[in-house]
Amino acid sequence: MSRTEPSRRGSRHGRAGIRDVAAAAGVSITTVSDALNGKGRLPDATRRHVREVADRLGYRPSAAARTLRTGKSGLIGLTVTTYGDEPFTFTEFAYFAEMARAATSAALARGYALVILPATSRHDVWSNVALDGTVVIDPSDHDPVVSDLVRQGIPVVSDGRPAGTLPVTAWVDNDHEAAVLGILDHLAAAGARRIGLLTGTSTDTYTRLSTHAYLHWCERVGQDPVYEKYPAHDPCAGAVAADRLLARPDRPDAVYGLFDPNGTDLLAAARRYGLRVPDDLLLVCCSESTVYATTEPPITTLSLKPRRIGTAVVQLLIDAIEGLDSGRPVEQVIPTELIVRTSSQRRPPRTTVSPPRGPAG
């Protein structure tokens, strides 16, 4: 009676606080906290009673207060850095959508939530949210944000192996070289004599490693490289580059496209030049999209397994945050999957001879 009057204070802000619950339950706030968090030494009866009262009052603990006290916010940043100067290319392709989805689920399952944070955003936005850790997709060479976070002791896990000396806590990636070599071998086995590549102008690890693997393969088998580059973030540039590739005098008889939309773009370009797929041109592209199962013809795709990557990245990050040495390696390589469809199938022995048509109008 002489001390505080919780009922007055509680109603002040509209929402019930821990004090209100304590008063209503006839216990101390310590007991309320312990009861609700499963700590302390309390008989079950007290726990139940407190929980009941809290429910009745619609009590929701203040996340901010808890975060301030415990130093843990339960928030994980999700960041994309690459793909050009676009303000925010997140979810540009199905890959990011899938990856983000898996990451969100995995985080949620362990009690964390994801905050979308473009790396291009100014620093004040970053420091305005208390992050326990961050997932960085395709960090650029010497990403200042990453260094900054690491310096502050915040764990950073990257999707895509970090270039240079970027000090990430852990990373997850595919074996892009092996994937490309596998595809090239697959195409060669299907009868390709000159395999072209549709690649990007950006310097991220994926593009770099894949292109390098291609060049390496060419050198090994003694084929002249036939490739076109374009800025991968520009949706129109892809179609143009595909066209350019097939317009070359040394036109390839098989093409691998590094980016998701390359499949339709190459298919359209092939059509314009009167090339039949797979008869005149074998096609593979890297994509997570299901549309390639029902194109005409269906197109062979390489899946980078973004769901597995998203999950793995988050698991590693949360392990690091919670300081538990999971025994999981801090550098994980996720296998890719080649989904073979008509566009890259070995030509069946020709029963009908169809004369090649010239470039269509």
Place this chain on the structure above:
Amino acid sequence: MSRTEPSRRGSRHGRAGIRDVAAAAGVSITTVSDALNGKGRLPDATRRHVREVADRLGYRPSAAARTLRTGKSGLIGLTVTTYGDEPFTFTEFAYFAEMARAATSAALARGYALVILPATSRHDVWSNVALDGTVVIDPSDHDPVVSDLVRQGIPVVSDGRPAGTLPVTAWVDNDHEAAVLGILDHLAAAGARRIGLLTGTSTDTYTRLSTHAYLHWCERVGQDPVYEKYPAHDPCAGAVAADRLLARPDRPDAVYGLFDPNGTDLLAAARRYGLRVPDDLLLVCCSESTVYATTEPPITTLSLKPRRIGTAVVQLLIDAIEGLDSGRPVEQVIPTELIVRTSSQRRPPRTTVSPPRGPAG
């Protein structure tokens, strides 16, 4: 000397606190706070000095403390509720990806960040993050999460007009009825005599209103409705339903598909039945995907303008959070856009007679 020793306290946690900055700058923490936040009555010299010291120490204000004190976290929730029992169907389609992207940009521009929160997640996750407001995509009829948030005084803006008596702060939506009617008229003008619909089994507003508009139109023009339903969240069911629709004895000569993948699915089905598009079958689907520009033939799509919706939703929400009466209506209808391509074009007078082929193998 006799009071606190900030240097010791500051280094304890690794990160510099406001006290460390104050000590290093030789001022009080009040002055530091004021200088950094542009408040108080301080000469520019002091402001500069404090900012400089803060920079040198790498000072980052604690978001948690600020949130606790001010009651504003700068965090906005982004939620999807519909599309079946899938644990998390967010970004299933390009629509969500685009919408989320625009929402993120808009939020960031006003100093807010987005937190991805599936509505299916248990309550403890929701209360574990301090949200200033929430965007809900396609809220279901009597969404408990929404009611709960509103009861706590947290603004909620929905993408999709709320069904029933859902008490949202504001909403943004397309005029789905008008869009469907427009498409049906477009198809009829292109020569369609019997227009079919590929629709969903779920009860969200989009599906309901669109289907209703279709039935209404049929009644008006005296056409028997020809439609197939399928669970929109299942990627395989769509292809089957498309097939079913074209296998009917009363096969339509034009189809509108409500969902993103319907275009390729219908195209594949048409091919199986030897139907040429647009000659034998006119096709339109609702999609944000650019692949339909390069399919064979290119498919007419209805865009719901997710970027505009995402932006509008966030603007309304932040207006509500900041309590500023923007003058913007709290119920906004965003126009749709019909991108007409070959698949729904009026047949040009035939110059070449191409004999219809039988069902393709």
Place this chain on the structure above:
DNA sequence: CAGAGTAGGGGGAGCGCTTCCACAAATGGC
């Protein structure tokens, strides 16, 4: 029945910041 242990629960310090307010010094008007 003394001493030691244990179960149940409360006091209160702070997490790092913002902000109200008091106060001292400088300035100005008469």
Place this chain on the structure above:
DNA sequence: GCCATTTGTGGAAGCGCTCCCCCTACTCTG
């Protein structure tokens, strides 16, 4: 030169919670 401002600065009270530590009462053991 004296009071009324204005200007620059600091003290300190919390925001709502967690958790260390202490206190009381009760139960054992010998």
